[in-house]
Amino acid sequence: MTLMAIAFYLMSAVTCISGLLVVTARNPVHSVLYLILAFFSAAGLFVLIGAEFLAMLLIVVYVGAVAVLFLFVVMMLDVDFSKLRQGFANYLAPGAVIALVLMGELILIALAISQRGAASGKMPMASRPDATNIQTIGFELYTTYAFVFEAAGFVLLVAMIGAIVLTLRHRTYVKRQDIFKQVTRRRKDAVAVVPAKSGEGIQE
C-alpha cells in the first residue's frame, strides 16, 4: 500500500503541476508538451485504480493521436502569442472566480461520495471480481449500454462523413498517379513500330 500511496501522490502532483503549467507556459508548444505530461500521469492514476484498459486507451488515443495533431497545429501556426496575452490581467479575476467555484463543487462532490457513496449507493468498481478490467468494460458496453454505444458510434461516423464532404474537392487539373492503370498498361498501348522514310520522317 505504501508504494501505491507514493505513486498516487507523485502522479497526482505531476498532473496538477503540469496542468497549471499548460496555462502559464509562455511558449504554446511547451503548453502542449505539458498537456501531454498531464494526460500521461492521468493515465498512471487510472492504472492505480485498476482501470488499466482506460489508461492505455487514454495514452493511445489522446496522447498518441489527438495531442500529436495539437502539436502539429501549434507548431505550424504563426501567431504572435505575446499579443494574445496582453489582456491576461483583465481576465484574471473572472477566471479565478470560475476556477474557485469549480474547485468548490468538486470538493463538495468528493466529500459527499466519500461519506455516503455515489447516488446509487455503491462505489464504482474497476472490474468485477471474476473478470479483468477489459472483460468488464466490454461486457457492460455491449449489454447494458449497447444502444448508447452504437449511437455514439453513429454520431462519430456522421461527423467523419461530414468532415470528408466539407473538404472533398475534385480538382480536374491535378495530375494523379493511378497505380492500377500504370501496372496494367501493356506495350502495345504505348509503343508502335512505324517505318520511317529517310528525309521525310513520320506523317502524323
Add this chain to the structure above:
Amino acid sequence: MEANFWAGPVGWTIITVLQALAVIMGVMVSLAFLLWGDRKVWAGVQMRKGPNVVGPFGLFQSFADFFKFVFKEVIIPAGADKAVFLLAPLLTFVLAFAAWAVIPFAPGWVVSNINVGVLYLLGISSLGVYGIIMGGWASNSKYPFLGGLRSAAQMVSYEVSIGFILVTVILLTGSMNLSDIVNNQKAGIWNWNFLGGSLTSVNGLIPLVVMFPMMVMFFISALAETNRPPFDLPEAESELVAGYQVEYSSTPYLLFMIGEYANIVLMCAMITILFFGGWYLPFPIDGLGMPDWLLSLVYLLTFIGKVVLWFIMFALVKAIVPRYRYDQLMRLGWKVFLPVSLLAVVIIAAYRVYGGVL
C-alpha cells in the same frame, strides 16, 4: 520477516529494478551486435566487406562507435530550445526501452505480465513519435522541422493499420496478454498465428488465408513505423539531409540511434510473439523430459533466434528495396493497408463467432 522481505514493498522494488536492468543490459549488448550484423548484411548485398577491423570480424565495431560518439562535444544550435532539444533524444531512448517491460522472453520471463500488454506496446510506440517531432521542432531549423513533420505523419498513419492487425491477433487469441498470446500458439507450427492458429481442422483454412497476409502487412507497417528503408523518408538524405537529426551530434544523436534500433528489435520481437509462436519451437518438445531450467533456456534461445531471423529480414529490406515516394507511402498506408486490415478484422471476428458452425 525474513521470508516476507521479497514480498514487501522494498524487496519488490529491488527485484523489479534488477529485472528491468537485466532486460535493458541484455537488449543494449545485443543491439551492439545486431547493429554490426545490420551493417554486415547491408555490405554483403552491395558486395563490400563491411566493418571488419575492430575485433574479430569487426565484432566490436559498435563499441568503438559508441566511444567515438560519447567523447565528442555536444553541440546545441544557438536558436534551439535547449530543454526540449535535449529532452527529445532522451524520450526516444527511454520509451524504446520501456516497451521491453512487457515482452515475455520465455515462459514467465517477463518484467511485467500485464493484461493489456498489446495495448501497452501500442501506446508506447505511439508515444515514440514525440521524440522525433520534439527533436525536429527544437532544432529551430527548416530541414529537421520538415523531417519531424513527415515522420510524425508517417508514424501516425501506420499506427492505424498496426492497431487493426493487432486486433485480428487479439480476436484470434481472446486475450491482450502477450504471454497468453504465445501460449495459445504452443504445440507446433500449425498453431502459430501466421498460419491462422488452428490448422488442425478444415475450418482453420479461413484464418490461414487472412492471417498470413496480416503478418506480411505487419512487417511492412513495422518498417514504416520505425522509419526504416524503404520508408526512411524522415531522414531521406537526398532531400532532407538527415531529417530531424540534422542538428544532433555526439551523445544525443547516439541516444536517437540506440532508441531507433531498440524499436526495430522490439518490432521483431512483436512479430515473433504475435505471429511466429513466441518462444515455442515448430514442434512440441514438452514430452522429452527436460529439466525446467533447460526447457527455459531452449525457449529463450528459440525466442532470440526468431528475433534475429526477423532482424535479418529488416536488414535485407534495407539493402534491397528502393525508397518510396511520400505520396506512395501515404497511399499504401491509408488506401491499401487500412481497408484490408479492417476487412481482416471483420472476417476474423465472424470466424470467431461462427467458426464452430461452418
